[in-house]
Amino acid sequence: MGEFELIERYFRRPRRAAAPGVALGVGDDCALLAPSPGMQLAVSTDMLVEGRHFLPTVAPERLGHKALAVNLSDLAACGAEPLAFTLALAMPRADEAFLAPFAAGLFALADAHGIELAGGDTTAGPLAICITVLGQVPAGQALLRSGAHVGDDLWVSGTLGDARLALEAFRGRVKLAGGDFEAVRTAMELPQPRVALGRALRGVATSAIDLSDGFVGDLGHVLAASAVGAVVEADALPRSEVMSGQPAAMQRQCTLAGGDDYELLFTAPPMARDAVVAAAARCGLAVSRCGRIEAERGLRVVDAGGRPLQPAWRGFDHFANA
């Protein structure tokens, strides 16, 4: 199977009425998009490399899902509405047993968000997946990292740390019962981008970021961009049942510095608490208040009694963390 047959077979789909922003899709030199008037275009790119972002054991269908999900998560963090995406795929050979389920997982998530593949590139090479997502947001309404204010509450959606717990289990450092392992493995392999929540938080949250590198590291980006500090109550970070059954040190490691969560971390003034909870409820999601923004720079992590914890946690860094 050649490159063009591969594109034709797995990545070209009939035009759908559900992708109104795409004027011209796969098959020309460029795709053409038509954002709605008054909208800014939101763009984000993520590359996934085998062994760094996913394990060789991941099912191709889940990999297709995850490659798009981590990009949609960036749109979610900006409060943007997804429009379309491009895919560049390097793989050792054109392997139908990989491509068919990969495309199925990719398009299932694309369909769930009403967006279309707008173009891309396939090439031979070590397995790498590069997706660029395009979304739109009313001009001036994007949620940014730089908007956190002193006195704001810190919020996080869903639960944290399960993806990291799954990685620890894959590495043999944690032993989990079969059902528990499947639950956290699903969290790692099938993250759900919080696109609806991001949109619902426009005009409510003051800042937002998606949790990809770990809570402490990602919060650090918000604090730096907003020129503020924060106090976080470690025991207030939301955990799944499986996580709650782990030793306390493992819970803190996974929730504070786990990575691969793809939940939203955001700030909002205390007077917006009801609005935050209502926005999350409309999206069928739980949100947890886990700290507050302070004028004093830096991040202070405390336990339930307010006692400071000495964190050695940091965000995942692709060159520092081997």
Add this chain to the structure above:
Amino acid sequence: MGEFELIERYFRRPRRAAAPGVALGVGDDCALLAPSPGMQLAVSTDMLVEGRHFLPTVAPERLGHKALAVNLSDLAACGAEPLAFTLALAMPRADEAFLAPFAAGLFALADAHGIELAGGDTTAGPLAICITVLGQVPAGQALLRSGAHVGDDLWVSGTLGDARLALEAFRGRVKLAGGDFEAVRTAMELPQPRVALGRALRGVATSAIDLSDGFVGDLGHVLAASAVGAVVEADALPRSEVMSGQPAAMQRQCTLAGGDDYELLFTAPPMARDAVVAAAARCGLAVSRCGRIEAERGLRVVDAGGRPLQPAWRGFDHFANA
């Protein structure tokens, strides 16, 4: 050097007035772009993998140039005006000796086109460069592959085949004098995307494509998309002085099936000949008429006497061509 320091040091630049389409650049979850009213957004993605798209011997500065150039070439083929680009970069380690010149070559070309890096991703992994370019074109005016009409002239910009000749020299199949080798090597490593020509051809050309996989293969995409055929005069394909000094068989191989040319192949009605030449002259480029579009499907390659050549040429296919 960690991932975030790397981004800060090499890829974050002060906001410039010259990038008016970028409302928010590197440093948040998404970049925000503001296309002009009435414009469609043109998007294209290309991934470059070591050993497939470039040789390990290429200077990092030239690689930075080429990675962006091949993407801008797709915008050129649509007649779009570049707005911004994203970069996802996988590399074995954060190597300053690579990154500094890579970024210099990348940004020199970006500056030449007045565009800015709007976001991206860096990760550890086998060297791979994935760029997505974003441009804008007045709604309905994009040059497409599907617009060629029976009776149209076939045109090509610049000269063809030098990049392939350089590859043959690297492979030891051709021996070139030092100056000749440097000339064709420069064509291979520093392609110039024909962005100005693409824009000048809006409303003049009926279809366009950029030559990346080889003349015959890329022309095949135009013929298929336009549901027409063509006759091409092999000896009318424009060649450099170095190319003209090669044996006839090598000339035909390189010009008809070379790849990596990044010139524009386009069609226009005979009554537009003066307009085509004038548009090219405004861009300081030569254009050559090399054939015509016919109703009979398929591609007929003929010599200067009109005698049919039996071509074994085809476009480059990343999975069929090992």
